[in-house]
Amino acid sequence: MKKIYFLLFAVLFIVSATFAQGSSDAWLRCYNVDSTLVGFKDKNGKLMIQTKYIPSMTIADEFDKIISAVEEDDDQWKAYYITKQGRIVGRDSLYFFDNTSDCENEGFIRFKARDTEKIGIFNSNGDITVPAEYNGLTKVRNGLLVGLKGATKVYDKDSQGNTIEEHYGWENGKEILIDTLNNLLVENFPYNDKLNYYSLEIADKPSADSIRDSFKGVNGKFYSFINYEREAEQVIREYLQKGLTPERVEELCFQEVTYWEKDAGWLPLPKKEFVKRFYKQLEDNLHQLNIKPKTYFISLDGLNPFIFDTPLYAKYFDNCGFSNEWRYPTVNLVLDNSDESARPQTHMHFLRTDDGFKLIMVSF
Incomplete structure (x- = not known):
């Protein structure tokens, strides 16, 4: 049986990188007077988003198209996604991995449905382009995602046999390759973080290149990627x-x-x-x-x-x-x-x- 682990650590690990890569019109992270709250300003210094968000939970250093954000209001945390146009979507549906909320990639960001705990994708306008029907879902890479469907959650046990709620994995299920419109491209696509998804080639036959891995698509074509x-x-x-x-x-x-x-x-x-x-x-x-x-x-x-x-x-x-x-x-x-x-x-x-x-x- 295959088991894919998603470990959630108890200690919050926040990485700060002042020089994170973003587009030329991205808004920059800024702080209030005592550095307890964050907001965003444009590159001319104009405040675009109020400094009202919790720094450790609102992790974007640059606001390119859509971000996850958490604010405190009346002693309660409010979590949601904000688009560049100010649209708020996905309330209480932030996707977390290792206690860190998701970061936009290629104009898309993951969310987790509250009722099913399954994962989907918002685009830069805050519209759902991949519905929340996946147990696991990668970031968008070259317009492609690897999704896990139909799996069973299995919790780890401690030395006394007690369930560890923070540590769980997935058993069985099917891994597939899709695009950002949720179109199925390849069935039985085993997740592999060694693949360069930006090197995609589509051909009638498997690639003869020894550094490429090939997968047969549902359209009969072969999708090949360089192995890093x-x-x-x-x-x-x-x-x-x-x-x-x-x-x-x-x-x-x-x-x-x-x-x-x-x-x-x-x-x-x-x-x-x-x-x-x-x-x-x-x-x-x-x-x-x-x-x-x-x-x-x-x-x-x-x-x-x-x-x-x-x-x-x-x-x-x-x-x-x-x-x-x-x-x-x-x-x-x-x-x-x-x-x-x-x-x-x-x-x-x-x-x-x-x-x-x-x-x-x-x-x-």
Whole structure:
């Protein structure tokens, strides 16, 4: 049986990213005099939304098209969605994940129906385009969503066998691929966060490209997507096959590369300076992929907002300050060193940018 876990943590974790990516006319988060309430102003400083919302529950740093908001009135919380036109929809229907309300993506935001606890989608006008009929629903990515239907909620148990209300998962059900108008595209579409939904190709046959995964649609066509992990591995191996030089390693690097210094923590260096200082270590580690092909593994993640918190990384975060990992993930290449090594593993993080994968962080 398949179980998909949605964990709700007791401690509220709010990420603040002043430089979150938004459109040019997005309204910016602002505070009242004592910073206890938030509202939004335009980029000229004009107040567009009153400062009356609870900061920890109204998480948008930029108001692009639609946001989730919570205010306190007569000792009661009022939760709803607000559009840019001032329309209020979805009262008491906020969708939460890990105790954090949803953030708009591509002009759409998720909501949860109060009576059924099922999930749907509002568009930027506050209209329902995907009805609340799903047990689980991803963010909109390239106009696509993965939905879970017909599943059974199963709660975790503690060591004494008591139900943990905050921890639950889904058993059985069917995962499907739909668009933002709730049109079924692919049945039996197993959710996979390794897929690049922005790389969609539709063809009469499955893709022959080894880094793509293909799925047969209800229309008989095949929908294929690049697999981020396999793409990253292919890029790295191509560099190795053509031979490593300081110049070629510099091509593989982001504008700056962050490395771990024992006494100082994470430090960024311009890529030219980084390669000049660490080329030999980079070369030795990357060659392990050819010498010992089984001594590494790859995992997918997103940018850490507490490390990458300057304007250089703005586009890699959403309007709420969370890593935009569905479009710009990081791939962590972990290399196992010898048993005698003081640091048995080297971690090399590659960020998927618009120019391909770039080395962005290293821990030797």
